[in-house]
Amino acid sequence: MPNEFIPVSQSIANRISDMIFLEKKYMPGDRLPNEYDLSSKLGVSRTSLREAIKILAAKGVLVIKRGSGTFVSCAPETSGDPFGMKYLEDKKKLVKNWFEFRLILEPPNAKLAAVNASPFEISQITAASNHILELIKSGRPFISEDQHFHALIATATKNDVIKLTLPSLEAAVSDAINTSSKIGRAPMSTENVEIYHPHIAKFIEYRDGDGAEMAMRLHILRGLKDLEDA
Template sequence: MEKSFIPVSEIIANQISDMIFIEKKYRPMDKIPNEKMLAEELGVSRTTIREAVKMLVANDVLTIQRGRGTFVTANPDKRNDPFGISYLKDKKNLVLNWFEMRLILEPASVRLVAERASDEEIKEIVRYERETAQLIKEGKPYLEADKKFHSAIAKATHNKVIELMLPAIEAAVRDAIITAAYVGTDKLSAENALVNHRLIAGFLEKRDADGAALAMYCHIKRGITDLES
């Protein structure tokens, strides 16, 4: 099950989420099986299940009640999925739709960053780019660093509507990386991030809005090409 660059716990968290949102196996307020049962069902260790559950608790999908077990929250989709995107069944098509949305939004966003961001905000973007690159070069999971890179760009636009879209942007990045692992294009996805994040960050350091926008466009366009390959 383990894929390059993707923590197994992240994939398992996604599978449990699908049981709730897509398969309707567990509904709001339902108790889910214990660690041992889930580990046997999904073919992973109890430690992996524990880590996956922690992620879902942090995202307000699950809640742990001491002495009683783990339950689906009353409104598991409200905080991080207000549009009901988690209910869509075709994950690959969902990611392609995410990419189309990002192709419209993110090149324009980096233009705003080049024009509006403070020097400290640019440095933060560069720091996340370097953190992502280091993790990729070491063959380690880089999902969280990748999300921070794109989130830092959204925040540095100083556009309140774009900032409100942060959960959607982070979900788009997450789904793209996890789906790449499922379809076997995870190494292409990592190479794309390694090359194009560096270009984006470099152009932002120079306050080159056109260069940053083009690099972001190429980054997302390549994501589409790799996924369809």
Template sequence: MNHTKGPLSLEIAMRLQKMILTEKEYKPNDRIPDERTLALRLGVSRNSIREAIKVLVGNGVLIVKRGVGTFVADNPDFISDPFRLSLIEDYRELQIKWYEVRLMVEPEAMRLVAERITPKELEQLTLLEQECADLIRNGLDYTIADNNFHTFLAKATHNEIIERLIQGIGASVSSGIAMGKDLARRNALENHRLIVEYIKKRDGTGAYHAMRLHLLQGKEDIMNQSIRVEDEMIQ
């Protein structure tokens, strides 16, 4: 059985996460070894370790204390992987299932956002969309900005269950940005703006369809990228 994995940094992030959550090698509030030590142990570059740590910091597993070191969070198991999704090793399967769940939740949630978002929240949402767009246009890593955008939309539903559900799933699965990168950039750039435009108009139906389009495109990008990877493996 072929397992389509993500980029090396994500594979390393999953390995480190298992060392923390499953193997209990590092416990809450423990300081993890420095980049050089981890790189030697796992047989990878320090840059790969650095990128993997960024992923785990974004997921809430690790906390960086400047001038001190990198530490395991107080409650990394709940914050990072409440659904134990990190145990799914087939990266393609994990991504596709993630999008299937999001398609059932996030488009409908946009109706609530359009109805309930406050003027102050709308200003902040606009800034988050612009921040993500600027990073994309400048060719920079926008993974965290993308996650912040979707997390804020969940919060703007003013429904704590929806907010925690979307945050929990998002923290458990690394974004599809890493696979089909150029396609994902275009998707986020165009459809984030469209979602915000409909929300500004208080058009819940328009926001619903914009989010659905965004997620369907993301799922298609992952599937197409996975097919290309498999074809290259066969060749």
């Protein structure tokens, strides 16, 4: 789900930057896929992609060569940061901000969900927690299901204002997991999920709001500590 609080073009620019600096899919001097292929890959419109490329070109991350295509900058004097170290630090700062946002929002969400969730919603939360553990055990990606788990809890609060935060909440979860993977903290991030998700789900199932709130707070604090230790 797109983040409604960030302009689409900037969100796409961030995604491309991740592909360059974190995922290393495109190295200095590499040519990006053509506009049609890249927009299809990212699931965005070509118009929004063009705007994103302009943003990155203005920052010296990309170089647009008429008739040849768009390339990742390979000139240190142009980008000022050929290895993406500043981007990585900025990314860690952003993820830290996401964790702080979640620390304010999600523990009370879990407490409210324990009180307001319907039996069906509780079964969905439990099923999502179990599915994540299955994905981890089999070595498969679990970001989408992790996002779903946290979104289910927010929805179960029955609070319409909290539901408006779902796009940002899902972006926060995805960014945290992706960044943890790229900075070598994937095992810690995975362990965090394995330890705390089942506890959060169980406390909600038992209608124990205080327990759910505590488990969610510890879950997020653990993620924040792992990031700071990286």
